[in-house]
Amino acid sequence: QRSPTCKTPKKMKHNSKYYLCVCIYIYIYIYTTMAFNIPFVAFLSFLPQDDNWGETTTAVTGTSELSISQEEVVGLGKGMHDRTQDLRRYLPLAVGLCVGLVVLATPLAFLLLPAVMWPDRLQACGAACEGLFLSIAFKLLILLMAMWALFLKPGRASLPRVCVYRAFLTTLILLLTMSYWLFYGVRILDQDEDYHGIVQFAVSLVDSQLFVHYLAVVLLELRHLQPCYSVCVIRSTDGETRHYNIGQLSIQKAALSILEYYYRDFPLHNPALLSASKHRAAKHLAGLKVYNPGNGNQSRAMVTAAAKRKDSAHNELYYEEADYERRVRKRRARLVVAVEEAFTHVRRMKKEDERATPSDIMDVREAALAIFPSMARALQKYLRTTRRQHCHSMESIQKHLAFCLVNNMSPKAFLEAYLAPSPTLQYGPERWMADQWTLVSEASVTGSVKEGSEFLLKCLDFSLAVNIKGIPYIRLTEEFIDPKSHKFILLLQSETSV
Numbered sequence: 001q002r003s004p005t006c007k008t009p010k011k012m013k014h015n016s017k018y019y020l021c022v023c024i025y026i027y028i029y030i031y032t033t034m035a036f037n038i039p040f041v042a043f044l045s046f047l048p049q050d051d052n053w054g055e056t057t058t059a060v061t062g063t064s065e066l067s068i069s070q071e072e073v074v075g076l077g078k079g080m081h082d083r084t085q086d087l088r089r090y091l092p093l094a095v096g097l098c099v100g101l102v103v104l105a106t107p108l109a110f111l112l113l114p115a116v117m118w119p120d121r122l123q124a125c126g127a128a129c130e131g132l133f134l135s136i137a138f139k140l141l142i143l144l145m146a147m148w149a150l151f152l153k154p155g156r157a158s159l160p161r162v163c164v165y166r167a168f169l170t171t172l173i174l175l176l177t178m179s180y181w182l183f184y185g186v187r188i189l190d191q192d193e194d195y196h197g198i199v200q201f202a203v204s205l206v207d208s209q210l211f212v213h214y215l216a217v218v219l220l221e222l223r224h225l226q227p228c229y230s231v232c233v234i235r236s237t238d239g240e241t242r243h244y245n246i247g248q249l250s251i252q253k254a255a256l257s258i259l260e261y262y263y264r265d266f267p268l269h270n271p272a273l274l275s276a277s278k279h280r281a282a283k284h285l286a287g288l289k290v291y292n293p294g295n296g297n298q299s300r301a302m303v304t305a306a307a308k309r310k311d312s313a314h315n316e317l318y319y320e321e322a323d324y325e326r327r328v329r330k331r332r333a334r335l336v337v338a339v340e341e342a343f344t345h346v347r348r349m350k351k352e353d354e355r356a357t358p359s360d361i362m363d364v365r366e367a368a369l370a371i372f373p374s375m376a377r378a379l380q381k382y383l384r385t386t387r388r389q390h391c392h393s394m395e396s397i398q399k400h401l402a403f404c405l406v407n408n409m410s411p412k413a414f415l416e417a418y419l420a421p422s423p424t425l426q427y428g429p430e431r432w433m434a435d436q437w438t439l440v441s442e443a444s445v446t447g448s449v450k451e452g453s454e455f456l457l458k459c460l461d462f463s464l465a466v467n468i469k470g471i472p473y474i475r476l477t478e479e480f481i482d483p484k485s486h487k488f489i490l491l492l493q494s495e496t497s498v
Contacts, residue, residue, distance in 0.1 A: 090154065090155075092154075092155045093152065093153070093154050093155070096147075096151040096152045096153075097152060099151075099170075099173070100144070100147045100148075100151065100152065102177070103143070103147070103173070103177070103209055104140055104143065104144060106177060106180070106181070106205065107136060107140065107202040107203075107205050107206050108140075110180075110184060110188075110198065110201060110202040110205065111136075111198065111199065111202050113189070114188070114192070114195060114198055115195075117189075117191075118191050121191060121193050122193055122195045123193055123194055123195055123196070124195075125195050125196060125199070126196070128196070129195065129196045129199050132196075132199045132200065132203055133199065135203060136199075136202060136203055136206055139203075139206045139207070139210065140206060142210070143206065143209055143210055143213065146210075146213050146217075147213065150213070150216060150217065150220070150221070151216075156256070156260075157256050157259075159252050159253075159256065160252060160439060160445060161252060161445050161446045162446070163250070163253070163446075164250065164446050165219045165220055166220070168219075169212065169215070169216050169219065169220075172212060172215075173209070173212050176208055176209070176212065180201075180205050180208075184201070188201065223247070223248055224246070224247035224248050224249050224253075225247055226247050226248075227245035227246065227247055227471060228246070228247050228248055228470065228471055229245070229246050229247075229449055229451075229468050229469065229470055229471060230243060230244075230245055230468070230469045230470070230471055231243065231244045231245070231246055231254070231258060231466060231467070231468050231469075232466070232467045232468075232469070233258055233261070233262065233464055233465070233466055234464070234465045234467075235266065235269070235462055235463075235464055236462050236463045236464070236465060237269065237271070237274060237461070237462045238269075238273065238274065240266055240267065242261065242262075242265050242266060244257075244258070244261050245471070246449070248448060248449075249448070249449055250445065250446050250447060250448055250449070251439070251441050251443060251444070251445045251446070251447060251448075251449055251453070251455060252439060252445040252446065254449050254466075254468075255437075255439050255445075255455065255457055255466070258457065258464065258466060259437060259457065262424065262464065263423070263424045263425040264423055264424075264425055265423060266423065266424055267421035267422065267423060267424070268391060268421055268422065268423070268424050268427055269424070269461065269462055270387060270388060270391070270421070271461060272387035272388075272390070273387055327385055328382075328385055328386060331378070331381050331382040331385045331386075332382060332419065334378045334381070334382075335375070335378040335379055335381075335382045335415065335418075336411070336415065337378075338374060338375040338377075338378040338379075339375050339378075339379075339411045339414060339415055340411045341374065342371040342372075342374045342375050342411075343371075343410070343411045343414070345371060345374075346367060346371055346405060349367065364402050364405050364406050365402055367402075367405060368398055368401045368402040368405055369398065371401075372397070372398055372401060376394075379397070379418065382418070383418065388418075388421065391421075391427060392418065396428070400414070400417060401414065436459065436460075437457050437458065437459050438457070438458045438459070439455060439456075439457060440455060440456040440457075440458060441454075441455035441456070442454075442455075443455075449468050450468070450470075451468070451469065451470040452468065452469070453467075453468040454466065454467050454468070
C-alpha cells in the first residue's frame with residue numbers, strides 16, 4: 001500500500017502543468033500592471049471605501065506637543081509627490097527592461113527545459129537542428145538591439161492616460177507569449193522526444209516576436225510622420241502664435257509634440273512686458289466714473305473731460321511706444337560700444353600674451369572676469385529697459401562671455417543672446433516658470449485629433465490655445481504644351497538693320 005504522500009508519475013506530470021499555469025497567470029498579472037504603467041497604489045482605488053471617513057478622521061491641531069504644523073504636512077505631501085513623479089518617470093524603463101528579459105528568455109527556456117527534465121529520451125540533434133540554433137542566436141541578437149532602440153529609453157513626459165497603441169502591443173505580445181507557453185505545456189511537456197521539432201517551435205516564436213516588433217515600429221514611429229493636420233498655437237498672455245504640421249496622433253500625443261515645439265520656437269514668456277498695457281488699462285478704467293446728475297453743468301463738464309481723455313488715449317500710447325523705442329535704441333548703442341571696446345581690449349591683451357612668459361598668461365576665465373565690469377553697467381541698463389533682467393544672471397553672462405572668448409567669437413556673436421529674446425529652451429529650467437502642464441479637452445485625450453479639434457494647455461502663468469485644421473486634399477493635374485505651339489519665325493529684310 002502506497003503512503004498518502006506518494007504520487008504517480010502521471011499525477012506529477014499534471015502537477016507540473018498546474019504549476020506552469022499558475023506561473024503563467026502570475027506573469028500575466030505582473031506584465032499587465034507594469035506594461036500599462038499603472039502603479040500598485042492605483043489598485044487600492046478599487047477597494048470599498050468608507051463613506052463616513054470624515055467622522056473617524058483625526059485632525060491635526062496645535063495643542064499637542066507631538067503635533068506638526070500645516071507647512072510640514074504640505075512638505076510631506078510634496079516629498080511624496082516628487083517620489084511618485086520619479087516612479088512614473090522611470091517605471092516605463094523598468095517595465096521595458098523586464099518585458100525584454102521575458103521575451104528573450106522564453107525561447108531559451110523552450111530549448112533548455114527538455115534538455116534538463118528528460119535528456120535521456122531526446123533524439124539526437126542533427127546538422128539541420130544545429131543550424132536552427134545559429135538562426136535563433138542571431139535572431140535573438142537582432143531582436144535585442146531592436147528592443148533597445150525602440151523601448152529601452154527613458155520617458156520624455158508623463159502623460160495623463162495610457163497610450164492606446166502601446167496597450168495594444170502589450171496585449172498582443174502577452175497573448176502571443178501565453179499561447180506559446182500553453183501549447184508548450186500541453187504538447188511538449190508531455191516528454192516529447194523530437195528535439196528537432198522543439199527547436200523549430202522556438203524558432204517560430206522568435207519569428208513571431210520579430211513581426212510584433214515590426215508592427216510596433218509602424219504604429220509608434222512611422223504612422224504619425226505623414227502630416228495630416230495644421231495646428232495653430234496661441235499664447236494667451238501676449239498672443240504669440242506659431243503654426244505646425246502634425247500627423248495622425250492622439251490628443252495627448254499631439255499636446256506633447258506641441259509642448260516640445262513650444263520650448264524650441266516660442267520666445268521666453270516675460271510677464272514684465274505686460275505691465276505697461278495693464279497700466280494703460282487701469283488709467284482708462286480710472287477715467288470712466290459715474291457722476292451725480294443733480295448738478296447738470298458740472299456733470300456735463302466732467303463727462304466732456306473724460307471723453308477728451310478717452311480720445312487722447314491713442315496719442316498717449318503712440319508717444320509712450322516712441323519714447324520706449326528711443327530709450328531702447330540709446331541703451332543698445334551704448335551696450336554695443338562697450339562690448340566692442342572690451343573685446344578690442346581682449347585682442348590687445350592676447351597679442352601681449354603671445355610675447356609674455358607662460359607664467360604671466362591670463363586664463364580665459366580670468367580674462368572674462370577682468371573685462372566684464374567694463375560692460376556690466378551698460379548691459380544691466382539695457383536689460384532693465386527691455387525688462388529682461390530676470391532672464392540672465394551674472395553667472396550665466398560671465399559663462400557666456402568666457403565661451404565666446406574661448407571660441408574667438410565677435411562682439412556681435414556675444415550680443416546676439418541679449419539683443420533679442422531667445423527660445424525658451426535656451427534658458428535654464430528655473431526661468432521657464434512652467435514645469436507642469438494641464439491638458440483641458442472636451443474630447444477624450446486618447447482619441448485621435450480631428451478637423452476642428454480644440455484643447456488648452458495650461459500652466460501656472462499662462463496657457464496655450466490649440467486649434468487644429470485639416471490639410472486639404474490637393475488635386476494636381478497636368479496640362480500638356482505642344483513644343484511646336486510656341487515657336488516663331490523671324491523674317492529679315494535686306495533693308496532692316498540688325
